[in-house]
Amino acid sequence: MAHPTYSVPLFSQHMEVDSSDLINLFQTFIEEFAEEMIDLKASLLNKDYIQMQRIAHNIKGIAANLEMDSLFEFTKSLNDGLKNNEPLPFDELVTKIEKEYTSIVDYLKEYYGSALNLEG
Amino acid sequence: MNPKRILIVEDSLTVVEQMRLFLRNENYKVTHAGSEFGMYQMIEEYGKVVDLIIMDLTLKNENGLDLIDNLRKNEKYSKLPVIVVTEHAQVDFILRAKELQVSDYIRKPITKETFIKRIERTISQSTDTNVADNMTHTSDS
Numbered sequence A: 001m002a003h004p005t006y007s008v009p010l011f012s013q014h015m016e017v018d019s020s021d022l023i024n025l026f027q028t029f030i031e032e033f034a035e036e037m038i039d040l041k042a043s044l045l046n047k048d049y050i051q052m053q054r055i056a057h058n059i060k061g062i063a064a065n066l067e068m069d070s071l072f073e074f075t076k077s078l079n080d081g082l083k084n085n086e087p088l089p090f091d092e093l094v095t096k097i098e099k100e101y102t103s104i105v106d107y108l109k110e111y112y113g114s115a116l117n118l119e120g
Numbered sequence B: 001m002n003p004k005r006i007l008i009v010e011d012s013l014t015v016v017e018q019m020r021l022f023l024r025n026e027n028y029k030v031t032h033a034g035s036e037f038g039m040y041q042m043i044e045e046y047g048k049v050v051d052l053i054i055m056d057l058t059l060k061n062e063n064g065l066d067l068i069d070n071l072r073k074n075e076k077y078s079k080l081p082v083i084v085v086t087e088h089a090q091v092d093f094i095l096r097a098k099e100l101q102v103s104d105y106i107r108k109p110i111t112k113e114t115f116i117k118r119i120e121r122t123i124s125q126s127t128d129t130n131v132a133d134n135m136t137h138t139s140d141s
Helices: A008-015 A019-045 A049-065 A069-083 A090-115 B013-023 B036-049 B064-073 B091-099 B112-140
Strands: B004-009 B028-033 B050-056 B082-086 B104-107
Touching: A008 A019, A008 A090, A019 A049, A019 A090, A019 B013, A049 A069, A049 A090, A049 B013, A069 A090, B004 B013, B004 B036, B013 B028, B013 B112, B028 B036, B036 B050, B036 B064, B050 B064, B050 B112, B064 B082, B064 B091, B082 B112, B104 B112
Parallel strands: B004 B028, B004 B050, B050 B082, B082 B104
Antiparallel strands: none
């Protein structure tokens, strides 16, 4: 069981905590990030770029702390582009972020099985 | 020794959870606020019992340095130790942080070792300062 861009065992080594604590951390991540994705897409639709940048900054920090390197790179590109008013295809970046997030969630579900107790 | 109380001001629950895990086996009591309003609620509630604030500089709707600025304007909290968590390392940021008497700063992404070391160092320095202050007051009286 492997993911192309993320490794639970590697992150676990750096965190030095029990498996159950790590599961709680990932559950919090999955729930918070899902909410942020909803707000991010709503901000994109409304062309609210200030709010988009705030969200991008927050999820970039989360991705960095959890050592999700690809997710970090995508969120960083979005954050930097919005901050510097660069003419980037923001919708494509949001799609990339969502795909990477979904892929990591699938990996975590496969890795932890039913131990990862997600609602909905 | 009574555990020191740390207040984390951070609006990401994931990051708060991670910080709590880092500190779980250390001798600290950890509380959390997600905004300036929440921060004042917590420090007013715990009063002098808050020994250290860990402040995220880029809250979604607030600037952490402005929160510290407001905190410093209140005499009660003018010397409360604050460690900021940031991605910034620019000179202007460091100068402003110094002006606001920020005790230390931790660059993101946070690692357990750095996080605990910086907290221990800041609390230790703060305790030393308090002892020195107390000695000064004693000798004055």
